[in-house]
Amino acid sequence: MVVDWFAVHARDLPWRRPGFPAWGTLVSEFMLQQTPVIRVIPRLDEWLTRWPEPADLAAEPAGEAVRAWQSLGYPRRALNLHACAVAITERFGGAVPNDVEALLSLPGVGDYTARAVAVFAFGSRHPVVDTNIRRVIARAVDGHPDASTPNPKRDLPAMTALLPADDSAAARFNAGMMELGALVCTARSPKCEICPLAHVCAWRTAGYPDREITRKPKQKKYEGSDRQARGAILKLLRATAHPVAGTRFAEAVPDPAQRGRAITGLLTDGLIVASADDEFTLP
DNA sequence: AAATCGGGGTG
DNA sequence: CACCCAGATTT
Incomplete structure (x- = not known):
């Protein structure tokens, strides 16, 4: 009955077009990890126009992926996707692998994404749980x-x-x-x-039990301002093609301690790299 | 099992 | 303003 309902009510989404490439499915699934469909669609189109094949993306610096990611959120996904393109080019002859096992070996591909690509790009029979x-x-x-x-x-x-x-x-x-x-x-x-x-x-x-859910208060241990600081620095670096002096980060993040934590975290995650003379840039 | 990682849209 | 979004990874 779900299949019949879907045949009538399915939205017309890019990745459901006939002949949509497996690479496009992989890119879309990365973008869809915790980002709503409506915000993914225009960005996906830009990516596939600029990088029609995994090798096209692999040939560019990872920082270009972070720039093109724009404001989709969780920018580490852009790094992982770039690393995927490299791995696919080097280990799979430039073609997205079609089995769950191989897909799981790619960076940033977890249980959901591996199954989703195997099912939606290659028509394999696996249960998918999102x-x-x-x-x-x-x-x-x-x-x-x-x-x-x-x-x-x-x-x-x-x-x-x-x-x-x-x-x-x-x-x-x-x-x-x-x-x-x-x-x-x-x-x-x-x-x-x-x-x-x-x-x-x-x-x-059952009469809709527990309709009003009382969720446990999400306790966050990190400071919300720290999260904001990361984004501010990253935004600054996305906007400029050349290395940026660390002193310029003070405009975006005034508090030195907060600024230091943000830079350290970004370096650890590989989202930014340090060059000479206290300058930073995208990888 | 819990915490972390973004940013925008919505009730 | 709290919650939600085609999750993955680390601790």
Whole structure:
């Protein structure tokens, strides 16, 4: 029933176009790691126009990937994606590998992304579990809103049991479940009245228990201002093609201690590199 | 299991 | 202003 619903209600997204390259699927999945679809689409188009093949990206400095990443967030993903392009060029002859095992060996590719690429780019039959599917399973199968700690592996058995036997149908089922979570079974105010699973949903049958979730207060140990400092320095370096003197960071981050922590962290993560005379630049 | 890593959009 | 977003990695 999810597959039928998906056939009618699927959004027209770039990575669903016929003939969309596997490299494009990999780039899109990286960008979609914790970044909403609507903000990924224009950036994906820029990337694939500029770097149509993994070798095209691999031929450029990693810093160019960080620049082109712009404000998608979590810029380490840009570094990982560039490292992916290098690894694909060197170890896989420039072609995105098609099996989960090989995909998992790539930097920044975890359990979700490996399965997603194998399924959506190559049509393999694997269960995929993302944040949307986790929520749909929690509600429709387990009968409670998604209050538990994120643990995709816990939902794999349920998805495996539901997965159609046919490869193509399995791929559409995965995409359909994700779409259902994105458009209908949403995190806040789900649209149960138009849900194709309403009549079999365990959560609805049980009378929507725990509809008002009391989440434990997220305790953050880091200082919010430190996070801001990282972004400010990175933004400064993205905007300039040449090395920037460390003293100029004071404009963006006035507090010396905070500035020092930000620079140290960025260097450790490889997002910036130090050159001579207290100057910094993208790698 | 919990913390970290961004930035923008939304109820 | 708190929560959410096609997660991955480290501790």
